[in-house]
Amino acid sequence: MREEEADRGGRVRGQGRGDQRSTGWQTGRTFPSPTPAPSGGFSPRRSGGSPRFGEVLGIRGAARAGGAGDRRSRRLPRDAAGAPARGERPPVGSPCGWWLLLLWSLPLASGELCAPLARGRLQCLQVSVFANRSWARTDGLARLGELQAYSWSDGSDAIRFLRPWARSGFSEPQWERLQQILRVYRRSFTRDVREFVKMLRLDYPFEMQVSAGCELCPGNTSESFFHTAFQGKEIMSFQGTHWVPAPDAPSWAGRATKELNQDQGTRKTLQWLLNDTCPQFVRGLLEAGKSELEKQVKPEAWLSAGPPPGPGRLLLVCHVSGFHPKPVWVMWMRGEQEQRGTRRGDVLPHADGTWYLRVTLDVAAREAAGLSCRVRHSSLGGQDIVLHWEGSLSSPWLIPVAILGSLLMSGCVGCLVLWCRKRG
Missing domain, CATH: 3.30.500.10 (MHC class I-like antigen recognition-like)
Known part of the structure; x- marks a missing residue:
């Protein structure tokens, strides 16, 4: 069992674990x-x-x-x-x-x-x-x-x-x-x-x-x-x-x-x-x-954050692109548990005949750690692509730290400018 992993913002065109799913079919007249x-x-x-x-x-x-x-x-x-x-x-x-x-x-x-x-x-x-x-x-x-x-x-x-x-x-x-x-x-x-x-x-x-x-x-x-x-x-x-x-x-x-x-x-x-x-x-x-008709092209997948749905919430976005044929299974997961809030967009065509899909999950910021996006496609040979959302990148204290860092940087730049003027 092998899984290709990437943190938020990373991209993977690879293989991992998985089974192909298919819907039921009906037999008609011979x-x-x-x-x-x-x-x-x-x-x-x-x-x-x-x-x-x-x-x-x-x-x-x-x-x-x-x-x-x-x-x-x-x-x-x-x-x-x-x-x-x-x-x-x-x-x-x-x-x-x-x-x-x-x-x-x-x-x-x-x-x-x-x-x-x-x-x-x-x-x-x-x-x-x-x-x-x-x-x-x-x-x-x-x-x-x-x-x-x-x-x-x-x-x-x-x-x-x-x-x-x-x-x-x-x-x-x-x-x-x-x-x-x-x-x-x-x-x-x-x-x-x-x-x-x-x-x-x-x-x-x-x-x-x-x-x-x-x-x-x-x-x-x-x-x-x-x-x-x-x-x-x-x-x-x-x-x-x-x-x-x-x-x-x-x-x-x-x-x-x-x-x-x-x-x-x-x-x-x-x-x-x-x-x-x-x-x-x-x-x-x-x-x-x-x-x-039988052409197989492996998907490329990456994660990003969409516009925040509200205070204290994150919109996690899983992008899957460049795959062929069209049928693909994409789901936000916590371990082996499918997340019910997963929202699947339309499968859109690229000019080269491949496809693109965007799958989102609205989640509380404190609950984002431990989530992953799983991709199944026939071109992957029974292996899944699994992308893990890095909890450290979405922790509640990340924004205050970023603001504090920006203020410190601004202060340093200001001091440097004043020092240069005094010497001049």
Whole structure:
């Protein structure tokens, strides 16, 4: 057992004792090995008569992109690429197809489902702002684990690939097809949502947020998630085979989920996207981006004192910086006892892709001696960094001694000046 120690103001990038902690994980459905798709398109395994990607993206917006799974849609004339011919527009239905298209317009949303394989989580976030009936914008990003790999801005029809390996999940023809779907989707998205607003009698302005994706878990299994929020509050999610309103969602969310659940074809397609295609896509990305995703950088840690919270009190600050990957455990301790008053800040990014964390403890000055900050991180090989707060540096008599020393120094300087003047 070895511990790296430093006094207040010291810095350590080292090793010590410790065990890695991880949160619980859930196993989901087992997924088989990927099935290669024919060149030029997205082809799911034919399980239970699942429709093709271009045939069942859902109501309206998806229908324009390549077909419809909604019972009220009709077949439209299509160009050579399979998109609706110019000037053709499907009949108006309830505006829900854009949720499905979102999942793959930004390969993708949130939640730690399988902590041991957190880097295998494909997370998509979309924010759509509607100021009024005539102004709206939609932006999004997608991350694999903690690395942002894709972005999509309101001013562009194209997905931006932010990592060299980000294209590896699909073939070039599949990405081209996806870009085409996005272009069609952008033309219909705003109109669809506004019709949804009209149907549910909602008021402007508002924001909608969508979080969707999947995560690989131990045991060759996966977990999926798809959540929709209105004004930052979750209103519904896709659970297994159906849309379910959130427990504290407004009453109109129930109407919306009831309408969504009438479209059986779209629900089957969503299951396929989340449970089959998404895990296969993630596995390809994990292999392509392995060197970056598995990078380990040891943290640097140091202690300092923050602004005093009050008379006779100290704010102890433990800084942890430059670590990768993001998960880290930091706690103020007294011996082996965790201090309940420990306050953890946000984990903030550095420009080089590493992270920074600040953890504080408000304590009476007379009780600061004997406290330490303990840091656990995967890069430390099971060894902790332990930084001890030096009690002598924070003793109550330190301030009076410092003041007395300053007065003595000032007196000496004054005497020296007077002596020099007399001799001059």
